[in-house]
Amino acid sequence: MFWTHGNRGLDRGIKKFLRVILFKWLGDGLFLYGHFQRNLMIEDGYDPNKLFVIFNSLQPEKQFKILKDISNGSSQDNNKALFQSANNFTLIFIGRLVDSKGVMNILKAMKSLKDASILVNCIFIGEGEEKEKMQTFCILNELNTQVYFAGALYDEESIAPYFVKADLMISPGNVGLNCIHALAYGVPVLTHNNFVYQNPK
Numbered sequence: 001m002f003w004t005h006g007n008r009g010l011d012r013g014i015k016k017f018l019r020v021i022l023f024k025w026l027g028d029g030l031f032l033y034g035h036f037q038r039n040l041m042i043e044d045g046y047d048p049n050k051l052f053v054i055f056n057s058l059q060p061e062k063q064f065k066i067l068k069d070i071s072n073g074s075s076q077d078n079n080k081a082l083f084q085s086a087n088n089f090t091l092i093f094i095g096r097l098v099d100s101k102g103v104m105n106i107l108k109a110m111k112s113l114k115d116a117s118i119l120v121n122c123i124f125i126g127e128g129e130e131k132e133k134m135q136t137f138c139i140l141n142e143l144n145t146q147v148y149f150a151g152a153l154y155d156e157e158s159i160a161p162y163f164v165k166a167d168l169m170i171s172p173g174n175v176g177l178n179c180i181h182a183l184a185y186g187v188p189v190l191t192h193n194n195f196v197y198q199n200p201k
Contacts, residue, residue: 002027003054006037007044033176056177059156063184066160082165083121084145090121092166092187094159094178097128102172107134111141119146122170123162127152163187 002023011019023030023041029050032038038051083090091110097103106122113120124134124147131149138147153159159181163169168190169182175191182189 001029003031006032007041060184062156066156082148088119088121090167091170092123094125097126097130100173103130105172107137121146123148125150125153
């Protein structure tokens, strides 16, 4: 059995051929994140009896409990430990720091806002190949006091305090589990409107 995004309708050439070999011929069945992929794969000739939608999720009961247990101090007070200006509107991103996630676009937007005398803070939770490039960008554009890199975090006890500090989760490349994560903590999500390039669906 494979647990996968399946055929997202974006693959071409050798990549699509390899997916067919793996998913259609080597696997006995596929667990999929959503009906969108399942319908695409049925259109592509896959056996619907081998396609099972099991969705994607976190542990909401645990998240709600942790959120309730966090002290009622204001997010402004909590931000003082991370940022020079605690009053700034605070963004958050959680996920891999890779090009496909569009993380550099967040920093470029922050720089454009700064040039217009609008200062925002941003918390990045995650690691990836873009991190060094992002850190260099922050230094060159004097965003250091507005950006905090929390690193890779996997337990909700470590993640929740950062969401409490945030006003908006931003995901320029695509959203998936990070959207569910943010909404569980009551943080709205900003992303693009090209549904084909979103995950999962």
